[in-house]
Amino acid sequence: MSTTITETNFNFPGQTAKYTGKVREVYTINDDLLVMIASDRLSAFDVVMPKGIPYKGQILNQIATKMMKATEHLVPNWLIATPDPNVAIGHACEPFKVEMVIRGYMSGHAAREYKAGKRMLCGVEMSNGMIENDKFPSPIITPATKAEMGEHDEDISREDILSRGIVSEEDYILLEIYTYLLFKEGTKIAKERGLILVDTKYEFGKTKEGKIVLIDEIHTPDSSRYFYADTYNELQKKQQPQKQLSKEFVRQWLIGNDFQGKEGQEIPLMSDEYVNSVSERYIELYENITGETFVKGDVSNIMDRIEENVVSFLKK
Template identity: 40%
Template sequence: MPSIDFAAFASRTLDDATIPELPNHYRGKVRDNYDLADGRRVIIASDRLSAFDRILCAIPFKGEVLTQTARFWFEATADICANHVLDYPDPNVLICRRLDILPVEIVVRGYLAGTTGTSILTLYKQGQRTMYGMTLPDGMRDNEKLAEPVITPTSKEFDGGHDEPLTAAEILERKLLTPAQWEELSATAIALFKRGQQMAEERGLILADTKYEFGVAPDGTIVLADEIHTPDRSRYWRQASYEARFQAGKRPDSFDKDVVRSWVAARCDPYRDPIPDIPEDLIASTAAVYAEAFEMITGRSFAPDLEGDTVLERIRTRLAPLFDGR
């Protein structure tokens, strides 16, 4: 575990990344985006923790961990696929190319796992054996390894709709992607996932599944966007305990970042009721989990950037050269 007193940094969080001097602000659930006139996008990863379609709290260093974990993976996979990265002026900030995001999210799965309505485990437990254009055998168990990684694409709903499972045939019939785009995305996603699995295994981890997002550059090139292999977009399990827990029918040991979500859900209806104050020790322990995930995934020590009186002040200082980039 990282040797940092996370409780001491409870107030050093970035819960709002509004910078009026930057143009075209779009505030997402956990990231603030700014589009510059020259085609670049500034993405600031806040420390906001989102669940139940609302913000629950801010976790110290969460945005920094996710940005730097994605940076590690973008650099480790650049030989497989071009990505949108241009610069990292701050640990929480990515400057990237603005892309036309493709309307299909590519989820790659190596295990029969998941909890969402579109996960293969959920569908399998409902009795489905044919899904996403593939057929799974009877008799599989929760969290069992698949013979080969599979792609389970879903529609990307941009206006708050629900993602839907898709087959390759449906993607082509609905003209969401061209045949050439689908072929390239499929091959690229599998190659990225296998690289991720290999590197995770070297660090004592199992990369069970992950989600990729791709966009198209002005010249028509397909480019990897958003983030890659972060603990928020991927399911990581600890390798050493997997087999014993699987044989015992237990859930694999993972980086459990859902403790805040579970704590809230046990105390109220999180979709309707006011969110109760979340204990500082719970916030600190969640920060420690994110930092531990960074260290195990990357093999590097987590050393947070503590410059500036606040995180926002530090970011504003480093982004000041862009303030005339309207």
């Protein structure tokens, strides 16, 4: 697994800062540009797993790039270029401290909360009588606080975001508009691929000029959940689990091995065989979401490759 990226320590020309997230590492250049490297780290329940997943970073970066280009006519984004399969470079932004989670269906975290008897999620009411994976009458926004490494994201309501001054009302209104626009377009793109975009999250930032833009990833299997459209109705009638494209299969494997990121729980052993099976699933996700064959990047000298490509771009 030495060909995976689990940590980077670059010193690029003009570098002024480095930030390490759960999956991405972000280098600030001259306080003007951000170099975002998608690592092969795997995060679930806000915990980073001990082994990297081959090609995962490339897959996430390339899906996010394609989706940003496909939605830039609706919502402005931070992206300037992708000089390497694992790298995106864009405008430096001040991130909003909330993730805009939007759900078209009652799945994942929403379903787990519903099963626990809750009918209110982030100040949004969920109707009685729903079963897991039912479609909401209309998509609902259920924001989460943006956690630092090693901490958990937490549900938060629109009212709390505004009352605590996390985001101004003027900015939040635009975040909601952008979230609905992106989800509508993402739903349309998914439908063309025979998929249902179930839920997803978007992150936004503000440029030096004060412009709100989409940042980070969009419509990737790490940030989104997809169902196969052709089997949805039949499985739902039988109240059977949906066939899906997302990171949920990892979460379910962890739950099955008594791990949900809670205090005192130990991460189960991930064998090389299991790690490779996760890599294969991510490649399947890429090909289904994009409709294109995945081309593996050269990982023989992956750190050298990234450094050369980034430095070459910055020199321009």
